[in-house]
Amino acid sequence: MGDNSVVRIREFSNQELWVLSGTVLYRYDQENDRFIRFSPKGQLEAGNLFTGFMRDLRGRFWLLETGNRIWRFYPDSGAIESVELFQEKTFSHKKFYMDHSGDLWIATWSHGLYQFFPDTLSLHRYGVQPDGTGVSGKFINDILEHQEGQLLIALDQGGLNIFDKQT
DSSP states (O other): OOOSOEEEEEEOTTOOEEEEESSOEEEEETTTTEEEEEOOEESOOTTOOEEEEEEOTTSOEEEEESSSEEEEEETTTTEEEEEEOOSSSOOOEEEEEEOTTSOEEEEEBSSOEEEEETTTTEEEEEOBOTTTTSBSOSBEEEEEEEETTEEEEEETTTEEEEEETTO
């Protein structure tokens, strides 16, 4: 691997190991005991820094950038395109998560919880709501699917929320 800074590691259901440096995505080739660099073709500029990634059920990769964009990457062709998601120019992402049904979630530091819809390239924000329709704080540390349809949301100064996706 040509980069010594590793940001995230993911092992997907087919036992493929992927590693994200701040700027490059790698797949581990077990047979040859080496990392293969996946270089996007297209819109990337110098200085893009990625903080998280996830592969959806269609095999597309979604890379979160430190700013306000998310990138859709097709590793087979190398094609990549960006989507500006947030109006704020800097956005602190804590966790990028895909649940059992393939829904993508973005946990943020100071902006709460977002559900990302890849097919429409849109977001839904779940704000701080005392009635249970949102989360109890805006500083989210982690997400975990507890049962299908329920997410556990770990918050700083907000405790642990059980979040029902249906409500």
